[in-house]
Amino acid sequence: xxxxxxxxxxxxxxxxxxxxxxxxxxxxxxxxxxxxxxxxxxxxxxxxxxxxxxxxxxxxxxxxxxxxxxxxxxxxxxxxxxxxxxxxxxxxxxxxxxxxxxxxxxxxxxxxxxxxxxxxxxxxxxxxxxxxxxxxxxxxxxxxxxxxxxxxxxxxxxxxxxxxxx
Amino acid sequence: xxxxxxxxxxxxxxxxxxxxxxxxxxxxxxxxxxxxxxxxxxxxxxxxxxxxxxxxxxxxxxxxxxxxxxxxxxxxxxxxxxxxxxxxxxxxxxxxxxxxxxxxxxxxxxxxxxxxxxxxxxxxxxxxxxxxxxxxxxxxxxxxxxxxxxxxxxxxxxxxxxxxxx
DNA sequence: TTGAACTTCCAAAATATACTGAAAGTATAA
DNA sequence: TTATACTTTCAGTATATTTTGGAAGTTCAA
Numbered sequence: 001x002x003x004x005x006x007x008x009x010x011x012x013x014x015x016x017x018x019x020x021x022x023x024x025x026x027x028x029x030x031x032x033x034x035x036x037x038x039x040x041x042x043x044x045x046x047x048x049x050x051x052x053x054x055x056x057x058x059x060x061x062x063x064x065x066x067x068x069x070x071x072x073x074x075x076x077x078x079x080x081x082x083x084x085x086x087x088x089x090x091x092x093x094x095x096x097x098x099x100x101x102x103x104x105x106x107x108x109x110x111x112x113x114x115x116x117x118x119x120x121x122x123x124x125x126x127x128x129x130x131x132x133x134x135x136x137x138x139x140x141x142x143x144x145x146x147x148x149x150x151x152x153x154x155x156x157x158x159x160x161x162x163x164x165x166x
Numbered sequence: 167x168x169x170x171x172x173x174x175x176x177x178x179x180x181x182x183x184x185x186x187x188x189x190x191x192x193x194x195x196x197x198x199x200x201x202x203x204x205x206x207x208x209x210x211x212x213x214x215x216x217x218x219x220x221x222x223x224x225x226x227x228x229x230x231x232x233x234x235x236x237x238x239x240x241x242x243x244x245x246x247x248x249x250x251x252x253x254x255x256x257x258x259x260x261x262x263x264x265x266x267x268x269x270x271x272x273x274x275x276x277x278x279x280x281x282x283x284x285x286x287x288x289x290x291x292x293x294x295x296x297x298x299x300x301x302x303x304x305x306x307x308x309x310x311x312x313x314x315x316x317x318x319x320x321x322x323x324x325x326x327x328x329x330x331x332x
Numbered sequence: 333t334t335g336a337a338c339t340t341c342c343a344a345a346a347t348a349t350a351c352t353g354a355a356a357g358t359a360t361a362a
Numbered sequence: 363t364t365a366t367a368c369t370t371t372c373a374g375t376a377t378a379t380t381t382t383g384g385a386a387g388t389t390c391a392a
Contacts, residue, residue, distance in 0.1 A: 001281075001283065001284050001285065002284070002286075003284055003285075003290065006281055006284040007294065009281075010281060013274070013277055017270065017274050020270050021188050021270075022185070022187050022188045024379080025380085026380075035297060036294055038289075038290050038293055042338095043338085043339080053381060053382045053383065054383075054384095055340080055341075055342085055381070055382060055383070056380080056382070058339065058341090059341095059380095062339095079338060079389080079390075080337075081338085087297060088300075089301050090300075090304065093304055093308075104187075108179070108183050111175075111179055114167075115167075115175075115176060117167065118167050119169075120168075120169050124169065124204050128169060128172065128173065128202055131202065131253060132172075134254075134255045134256075135255050138255050138256065142259075190349080191350085192350075192351080219352045219353065220352080220353075220354095220369090221351070221353070221354095221370080221371075221372085222351050224369065224370060225350095225351090225371095228370085245359080245360070245361095245366090245367055246368055246369085247368085247369080334391100335390100335391095335392095336389100336390090336391090336392105337388100337389085337390090338387105338389080338390100339386105339387080339389095340386085340388085341385085341387085342382105342384095342386100343382100343383105344381105344382085344383095345382075347379080347380070347381080348377105348378085348379075348380085349377080350376085350377075350378085351375080351377085352372105352374085352375075352376085353372100353373105353374100353375105354371105354373100355370105355372095356370085357369080358368085358369075358370090359366100359367090359368080359369095360365105360366085360367085360368095361364100361365090361366085362363100362364090362365085362366100
């Protein structure tokens with residue numbers, strides 16, 4: 001497979017993969033494009049290479065910066081900004097994990113905790129509270145594992161875990 | 167909080183949470199409804215309680231059965247089918263994890279493996295192949311951890327992991 | 333202070349996704 | 363075999379999300 005073809009397929013695949021996980025296709029594609037570009041790209045470059053509008057490119061670049069997946073680069077003598085993806089995939093995974101954990105998982109854990117205080121003592125209420133408690137426990141454990149696995153040394157964790165459990 | 171209110175909030179929250187992770191809102195809500203219902207429900211019950219159409223209820227119930235999250239129940243003397251959610255949240259988590267791993271993660275790991283064979287030896291190609299290799303390694307490790315953690319004894323794994331890493 | 337080069341915003345349009353409801357299909361009992 | 367009770371399908375509709383492109387905003391050099 002040629003480099004150009006491989007990059008292209010990667011951008012498509014990353015976009016499709018992202019959208020299965022609730023990340024919009026363009027954002028994932030912009031990210032993929034920057035991942036495979038050796039040099040930082042300008043907004044214009046992104047627009048051209050992905051055939052998307054200025055507004056769309058801008059919005060997704062900002063979102064990626066917000067997620068710490070992309071850095072703004074200023075070149076001497078150039079007014080416009082360039083964008084460069086973080087290439088260390090472990091760092092990328094860590095940032096994505098921590099952000100989604102904070103934005104989505106933690107609020108759910110909190111909510112499930114509140115449900116455990118539902119009033120009532122009849123069988124149906126008890127069953128509901130048990131379900132909420134189990135789910136709270138489960139999500140709490142997942143949260144804890146993710147917290148640990150992204151704290152300081154991701155690589156060590158995944159290596160250790162996959163070895164330990166062999 | 168009253169039982170009825172708590173159930174309702176749970177259904178809404180589960181729907182919203184699901185859609186953040188690429189699962190459609192109705193499917194997540196049907197699942198939540200069945201999770202909080204002590205008795206199996208009929209298609210009609212689901213339609214009424216969630217205010218959705220017959221087609222929608224049917225489609226999502228089938229999808230949930232397909233994901234092994236819901237069982238069809240036949241009651242003696244009743245012609246219609248009833249539906250009951252698997253209430254063991256560890257089992258639920260295991261099924262969801264394994265299904266998504268199989269449908270989404272594994273194909274991506276395979277694809278990244280293929281990218282490593284991109285032809286070319288110049289700096290840009292090398293950098294690309296390195297990136298693909300890193301991503302392949304990362305997703306492969308995640309895959310391995312998920313495989314282990316859902317194999318036979320989930321509870322043991324998460325307990326062990328969260329203790330080990332304290 | 334102006335104008336050029338660039339970024340950001342946002343209402344409207346396009347697209348993708350989900351939902352509806354009626355009709356067709358299927359199984360069972362009489 | 364027919365009527366009935368239920369399930370499934372699917373074309374059309376509705377809703378939600380994403381994208382566009384022009385206008386407004388910003389920055390900076392002259």
